[in-house]
Amino acid sequence: MKAKNLTAALICILAVFNISASDSCIDRWEEFSHSAEKAQLAEWMRDTARNILSKDKTPPDLNISLPAQPDCTGLFITLIKNRKVRGCFGAFNHNKSSFYAILRDYIKGALSYDPRYEPLEKHEFKDTEIILTIASNIEPVNDINSVDISNYGLFIECEDLSKLVIVPAEYRTISRVMKLTGNSQCRFYKFKGVTIK
Secondary structure (H helix, E strand, O other), X not given: OHHHHHHHHHHHHHHHHHHXXXXXXXXXXXXXXXXXXXXXXXXXXXXXXXXXXXXXXXOOOOOOOOOOOHHHOEEEEEEEEOOEEEEEEEEOOOOOOOHHHHHHHHHHHHHHXXXXXXXXXXXXXXXXXXXXXXXXOOEEEOOHHHOOOOOEEXXXXXXXXXXXXXXXXXXXOHHHHHHHHOOOOEEEEXXXXXXXX
């Protein structure tokens, strides 16, 4: 009986630690989003996208201190053209440890591999905005109508095994989000997000 109680206590401590670590990461990224280095990161993302579109394999340099390691936050790249999403790519868990390698993969994914959109053409790039969203851990949502989607992103997991991530402010109303799910039974989760653009 004592072993079970100890295990339950450890699980609770780890869960609290994981939420605290994520919140701490988000807080540090929030602080970073108001710093001068934010503009350097945004410019690096544009240079990286330009290099990918030009098939230039030389990565641009960036020598700034980032506020947190990528393993404590989700990272998503969104392309916006004429105020509409033109591509989005990212994940909550990453298969590389280098922040820059992860971001380069996600920029490439947003440019070419979002199945909802045609790959971005080189001539479209000058009118396209690149947004990095740093996401906290997801939290279950009981009532989707209670989520302020201008400040929170959504992770949606449906019975047909489809999964969808909507970054904060990508959609303006819950009704538009619900159209994406159709008649599927879905579970909703929310996350805090910090944007760099």
